[in-house]
Amino acid sequence: MVTLTRIYTRGGDAGQTSLGRGERVFKHDPRVEAYGTTDEANSVIGLARNAIARAASDDSRVAEADAMLGRIQNDLFDLGADLCTPEGQAKRGEGALRIVPSQVERLEREIDAMNAELTPLKSFILPGGSEASAWLHLARTVARRAERRMTRLAAEETINPEAIKYINRLSDHLFVLARRLNDNGASDVLWVPGGAR
Numbered sequence: 191m192v193t194l195t196r197i198y199t200r201g202g203d204a205g206q207t208s209l210g211r212g213e214r215v216f217k218h219d220p221r222v223e224a225y226g227t228t229d230e231a232n233s234v235i236g237l238a239r240n241a242i243a244r245a246a247s248d249d250s251r252v253a254e255a256d257a258m259l260g261r262i263q264n265d266l267f268d269l270g271a272d273l274c275t276p277e278g279q280a281k282r283g284e285g286a287l288r289i290v291p292s293q294v295e296r297l298e299r300e301i302d303a304m305n306a307e308l309t310p311l312k313s314f315i316l317p318g319g320s321e322a323s324a325w326l327h328l329a330r331t332v333a334r335r336a337e338r339r340m341t342r343l344a345a346e347e348t349i350n351p352e353a354i355k356y357i358n359r360l361s362d363h364l365f366v367l368a369r370r371l372n373d374n375g376a377s378d379v380l381w382v383p384g385g386a387r
Contacts, residue, residue, distance in 0.1 A: 213276075220339065220343045220346060221274065223343075224339040225273035227332065227336035228270050228357070230332050230335075235262060235266070238259060238325035239260070241320070241322040242255055242259075244321075251374075252371075255322075255370065258300055258363075258367065261296070265293055268287055268289055268293070269356060269357065271287040272288045272349075272350050273340070273349065273353065275287070276347065277348045288352065288353070289355075289356045297363045298359060304366045304367060304369075305366050307370070308369055308370065308375045309376075314381040315378040315379060316381055317331075319379055323368040323372045324368075327368050330364040334361050336357050
């Protein structure tokens, strides 16, 4: 368990931060960029959960969505821990927390279950509809940016392949969940190609 008794340490005042094993790197290091972007996605999901809570109804989809997003927020902290500890370099006597296949598989099961209730898409959709859906679309785009940061890091260093699978599935999950919270797609905002000409 983490115990924080002091929030500021002054350790980053020179533009560096510590990775999971204590190694100091610059705050613009590709590894820090990757886990920092997963933290951004987590924050946007928090906003989506607030919107869901404000729109609370008797619809079982609302409670189910909040529960899924709560698990995802915890997973994103796991993902950050995974990314901040280079492969094979956990602290002495400790195993590094890594994303595991069951986390990816859970996202896939949830995507399949939600998607089964949606009308197939016949157009691309614009981010919007309900407030919660709009936040989920933003979270999806941040997750895609995190994925780009992670694949850039993976081109230079070894990272857990399950981590990349997880972030890839997550953006799909957030897309499908956004549609689900738009009345199972009935309130989706459809793209009209050339419609603003």
